Amino acid sequence: MSLLEVRDLKKHFPIKSGVLKRQTGTVYAVDGVSFSIEKGETLGLVGESGCGKSTAGRSILRLIEATSGRVEFEGIDVMHASRIEMQKLRRDMQVIFQDPYASLNPRMRVRDIVGESLKIHGIGTKQERKTRVYELLETVGLSAEHADRYPHEFSGGQRQRIGIARALALNPKLIICDEPVSALDVSIRAQVINLLEDLQDEFDLTYMFIAHDLSVVKHISDRVAVMYLGKIVESSDSRILYDQPQHPYTEALLSAVPIPDPHTERARKRIILEGDVPSPANPPKGCVFHPRCPRAREICTQAMPRLTSTGGDAGDRHEVACYFPARFTGGERSVSDTPFEGAHPEPAA
């Protein structure tokens, strides 16, 4: 059984306007996302701003209520859990946020920030909690003397460590990391990435790693899912996804990332996508990517293709939602002229 199982998760935000606040539209932030995370694994969720990756993370934690879909954590239905069940679940599912400046209460001392969840869940005596906070601070590379300081006394990297200590306090099984290193400088970012990797080994953690930076996601993840406009368009083992991307969006995204190596850079060919990401309030009909897709044809404007495996080298674990995916057999890449059969959506039930 997977640790986390997400099926057809949807989160639609209403757009309300006018004095009567009537609903005049819908933002399809997350629109039918399914994936699972095995214990001890890191799933990377990548995509550009507005693709719904953070909303997906927050809906899973029920920090916002999803519109529909099913989320199972160790077999427990998260979406329908009662308050008491939810409180229990929250011990196992924690979160680290992007902005270490906004996610720590500036009026609280570090000891209270890190120890708050212990207190809420009534764990240990006051003295035990104090010891635990010191222990947590040491774990993330800070020291006990930092416990009485306030967030403003720390640099960005150190604040992110405080956020990590807070997430670790209850010994969670799953941590959803929402852009945990995006706000940090290169050298500090590497420190935090290494810390997250060490903690995973030490405490047998499972991560869902949400980020827009493909090189970071590839580095830390075992498996990667690429999101575009509320949908997963491709997912695979991270190495395979990089070597053999099947979806044209993944190809473009990978080719757009500059590589810190001038020789490689000069030799590369870049796929430059036209235009901008459409608004999730008015997603294109058919495949969400078709207006920017270099491979788009008539069929792509009809219906969103299904996320499914194309077989070939990558096997079942590599899924793509495209009528004209690149396919790899024996390392040879080919793009068929006829639409891929498996991509046709199931007839509406």
Added chain:
Amino acid sequence: MAERLLEVNDLSTHFFTYAGVVKAVNGVSFTLDRKETLGIVGESGSGKTVAALSIMRLIPDPPGKVVDGTIDLRGRDLRSISDDEMREVRGNDIAMIFQDPMTSLNPVLKVGGQIAEAIMLHQDKSKGEAWELAAKLLDRVGIPDADKRVNQYPFEFSGGMRQRAMIAMAISCNPDILIADEPTTALDVTIQAQIIDVIREMQDRYESGVIAITHDLGVVAEIADKVMVMYGGRTVEYGPVDEIYYNAHHPYAWGLLGSLPRLDLAEKTRLTPIQGQPPDLIALPAGCPFAGRCAYVRPECRDRWPELEIVGREHGVHCWIPEEERLAIRETLPRFEKAES
């Protein structure tokens, strides 16, 4: 030889605050030739933006002040010319694109009007001509329906399009030098690729020299001809792009390169971050600002700033570690193991 556009020597810019003197830029020197791209890399607070603003004379005074150095633009010393002359230089000779296209455009003025304003300020053109040119420039930087777009407001533009509009404004008076301060940091990668493309195209077309300020070593590898690595207000290393990536001499440059996860490498390697935290610019050590985080620090590092040492063609470094020792250390670093192949 290409025409030398800009020569900056020993530039120092300090901010005099109540808490103390912030030495944001401390004795920085570099040059820029026509058609050349200089990448200035460094982390937040390394002084790269302040260096650029000092050239433009846009440092808010007080509290900031360019306290030392010369800025020579094709024979003119930008530090000694009058404010009026400097206004002519800005836009005409040197133009700047900023990081955040959301805040660098005026939200209550039409995009076309803002570009036309720059044109009318520097060129002898009527309002109508200026607007026409604005539309032409928007088209040139790749904005579809430029004739219509020119009459829209910034909020109607996406982030990438706003940055294109900024570029259109910057190139409107055909400047010799284009300073791009983190031009793609606020943008998504696919949009970043578009913008880098536009900047390059404009550079080719107008034969400008470009100063690209960024913290992204990938972007620098892609666009720069030469690179200046800054740390704590100092230039720690300076050289042609290949030299910096494959033959770096400064421990900070090694640290930066070792900190980067690589998309193109199959094997997952552990990152080698730089230990410690960035320095406090008010309480900078007397010697090398990197001394506090350097794994190979020696006593002299903390006391005195090392002189420039030339280690290759147009490749210089400031470091107390003797060259032989430096190269020996470098060979032990994962990033440089197979660099020679």
